[in-house]
Amino acid sequence: MLAVRIRAVGWDVIEKLLTLYFILKEASENRKLLLKGARLALKVARWTLIKSVGASIVFLSTVVLCVLPIASWFFVQAGLTGSPAQLVPLTFGASVAILLYGFVGLVGLGNGTVDGRT
Secondary structure (H helix, E strand, C coil): CHHHHHHHHHHHHHHHHHHHHHHHHHHHHCHHHHHHHHHHHHHHHHHHHHHHHHHHHHHHHHHHHHHHHHHHHHHHHHHHHCCHHHHHHHHHHHHHHHHHHHHHHHHHHHHCCCCCCC
């Protein structure tokens, strides 16, 4: 029974490969069809690049926004254990860091892709 299934799958794969071969043979002989295939391949490559860059921007922005509360907690702990003279510089540094990283994170999450398309 298993041998019959393997042969059936094998014939199906061979049939698909032959179909692909004949399509590629016809495309190589027909310049118009070849140009159309090249344009389609470029569109797919461009779309893939844009989507992967957009996904990485969203991922990194999410990581930045998740790190902000942890960094804020560390700044608070440093302010509590340090001298009162260090409290103002630590607070100012933490505020600037949170604003910068928060802006980068929110812009990255709001944009999502390079050219603004979804």
